[in-house]
Amino acid sequence: MSRHSTSSVTETTAKNMLWGSELNQEKQTCTFRGQGEKKDSCKLLLSTICLGEKAKEEVNRVEVLSQEGRKPPITIATLKASVLPMVTVSGIELSPPVTFRLRTGSGPVFLSGLECYETSDLTWEDDEEEEEEEEEEDEDEDADISLEEIPVKQVKRVAPQKQMSIA
Secondary structure (H helix, E strand, C coil), X not given: CCCCCCCCXXXXXXXXXXXXXXXXXXXXXXXXXXXXXXXXXXXXXXXXXXXXXXXXXXXXXXXXXXXXXXCCCEEEEEEECCCECEEECCCCEECCCEXXXXXXXXXXXXXXXXXXXXXXXXXXXXXXXHHHHHHHHHHHHHHHCCHHHCCCCCCCXXXXXXXXXXC
């Protein structure tokens, strides 16, 4: 019996790299652009926004600017050293270019996350073909073994035990 797949499915794998940046009074904006040729398949997964150890006791507000400036900025963190020095962010997936701005405060504010690149993995088709060939060989070997060669093992049945109740 031969099984062959005619559909072509591309599996993707992700390559992740750490990413980080600092916003402060001198450098109030930071733009994430991605690296190399694979900018189209790049995402930034933001994970932490925190104040540096030299941050003053003031409100520091971090926002994301829209790409063309058509939409108003979105505040993603408002930090103060004595109240909330750090936030852990989950579920924010940004496509480059992304510009972060320190709207208020002097920082330093540190941004960190993962720079993710999706790559297609086409070698799975070769692996699938090898698995199919191995299955066919196993089926051929199974067909060569007759029932006479397989020993039958006798199994003893356990006698049911009567339960007695104490009244």
